[in-house]
Amino acid sequence: MMDPMEPLMRPRGFAETALSPLKMRPLRRCRCYHGKWKDRTVYGVQRELKHYGCMADLLGRAGLIKEAMEMIERMPMKADVFVWGGLLGGCRIHGNVEVAEIAAKRLMELDPEDGGVYTVMANIYATERRWEDVAKMRKLMNGRKIGMNNACSSIQINGITHEFIAGDTSVPKAMKSIEF
Numbered sequence: 209m210m211d212p213m214e215p216l217m218r219p220r221g222f223a224e225t226a227l228s229p230l231k232m233r234p235l236r237r238c239r240c241y242h243g244k245w246k247d248r249t250v251y252g253v254q255r256e257l258k259h260y261g262c263m264a265d266l267l268g269r270a271g272l273i274k275e276a277m278e279m280i281e282r283m284p285m286k287a288d289v290f291v292w293g294g295l296l297g298g299c300r301i302h303g304n305v306e307v308a309e310i311a312a313k314r315l316m317e318l319d320p321e322d323g324g325v326y327t328v329m330a331n332i333y334a335t336e337r338r339w340e341d342v343a344k345m346r347k348l349m350n351g352r353k354i355g356m357n358n359a360c361s362s363i364q365i366n367g368i369t370h371e372f373i374a375g376d377t378s379v380p381k382a383m384k385s386i387e388f
Contacts, residue, residue, distance in 0.1 A: 261290035268298015273307050289318050296325070300332050308332050323354045 260283050267276035276295050280287050292314045299308035308329065315325045326349045333341035348354075362371040 255284075257285055257288055257291070260285075260287065261294055263294075264291045265294030265297060268295050269301060271298070271302045273298055273302060273304045277307060277310075287314065289315060289322075292318070293325075296328060300328055303332070303335060305332055305336055305338075320352065321354055323349060326354060 260279065263279060264276050264287075267273070267279065273295070276298060280291060280295065283291075292311045296308055296311040296315060299305070299311060312325050312329045315322065319325075326345050330342045330345040333339075333345065362369055364370075
């Protein structure tokens, strides 16, 4: 069976890379998600976990949550945090709480101290106005003593690096003292 990507890539002269088997698939439903296209190499590149992570992320962002779950279930290896994280991100974007809970559970099993998973789930619940579930997530974080990672930005001016943490109210004062 011919690779469904080959007619799209060859005439346009695309270079074959490790990501070639993944190009443009999330833009359309293709045979591989319905089990008709077997896991094989076409470009001499074995599919790796990172390819599945990319696909989970792309399918999730495209709103193809069901297809992403089917792909994860059929993977020849165990999904890692990147695969489940990609799916969770798609669920957040498209408000799929049911699948988000599955992805979050798997992520918490793989890395129970990652505060980002708890925060994303709390935000998903908040978007759906499920306040009791938001409180449960916060309680779970506090009970496990899991902190949130604050975002940080830095800028170098006149050879001096200035670092700012999200929510830091002293930033405007610091910026006033810097001469450009």
